[in-house]
Amino acid sequence: LAKTTQPISMDSYEGQEVNITCSHNNIATNDYITWYQQFPSQGPRFIIQGYKTKVTNEVASLFIPADRKSSTLSLPRVSLSDTAVYYCLVGDSDYKLSFGAGTTVTVRA
Amino acid sequence: EAGVTQFPSHSVIEKGQTVTLRCDPISGHDNLYWYRRVMGKEIKFLLHFVKESKQDESGMPNNRFLAERTGGTYSTLKVQPAELEDSGVYFCASSQDSTVVYYNEQFFGPGTRLTVL
Numbered sequence: 729l730a731k732t733t734q735p736i737s738m739d740s741y742e743g744q745e746v747n748i749t750c751s752h753n754n755i756a757t758n759d760y761i762t763w764y765q766q767f768p769s770q771g772p773r774f775i776i777q778g779y780k781t782k783v784t785n786e787v788a789s790l791f792i793p794a795d796r797k798s799s800t801l802s803l804p805r806v807s808l809s810d811t812a813v814y815y816c817l818v819g820d821s822d823y824k825l826s827f828g829a830g831t832t833v834t835v836r837a
Numbered sequence: 838e839a840g841v842t843q844f845p846s847h848s849v850i851e852k853g854q855t856v857t858l859r860c861d862p863i864s865g866h867d868n869l870y871w872y873r874r875v876m877g878k879e880i881k882f883l884l885h886f887v888k889e890s891k892q893d894e895s896g897m898p899n900n901r902f903l904a905e906r907t908g909g910t911y912s913t914l915k916v917q918p919a920e921l922e923d924s925g926v927y928f929c930a931s932s933q934d935s936t937v938v939y940y941n942e943q944f945f946g947p948g949t950r951l952t953v954l
Binding site: 769770771772773774777822823824825826827828829 | 841868870872879880881882885892893895896928929930932941942943944945946947948
């Protein structure tokens with residue numbers, strides 16, 4: 729499994745855009761990139777998944793450069809309720825998820 | 838639609854006792870998974886059911902852990918006897934058949950917090 733590296737924590741303010749970059753230098757050809765979000769006392773929740781270029785949904789955008797050695801999760805105009813841990817997962821299987829330490833994002837008023 | 842539910846939400850037991858955790862997946866989801874986070878470490882995969890069959894149990898730590906999914910609906914995870922290092926949060930997740938969807942998103946339950954004293 730490709731190892732991922734992401735910042736331990738990030739602080740932001742309401743209304744700002746938050747960008748979390750994940751490094752995955754050893755990503756394999758068949759791997760795709762998935763992000764999960766976890767609120768306190770809850771299980772992780774799927775946010776977005778992509779293979780290359782840009783993917784956007786109602787929650788976030790995922791930017792993946794051509795070499796796929798990194799990816800950036802972008803959360804537009806965050807609110808207090810976006811305070812959570814965000815996990816970057818890389819793999820070719822959607823059955824056996826491998827979670828790292830994640831990035832704790834704290835949104836302040 | 839109801840999400841993944843887990844019972845109990847919290848369990849406090851003494852070392853050597855037995856505990857059984859239950860997970861009810863989303864109706865119609867053939868895939869069921871167990872994960873756990875112990876002592877502030879990362880969330881780790883335990884095992885994967887497809888219907889009632891164990892597809893992958895490579896993450897089960899030892900033979901004190903027994904998972905079942907009789908009838909392919911709900912699942913139980915029994916720890917017998919429990920040890921101190923088993924304390925943590927046990928998550929259950931479920932997902933649809935991968936032949937139906939492009940990406941097999943896993944839906945997680947809220948977890949069961951197990952404390953072994």
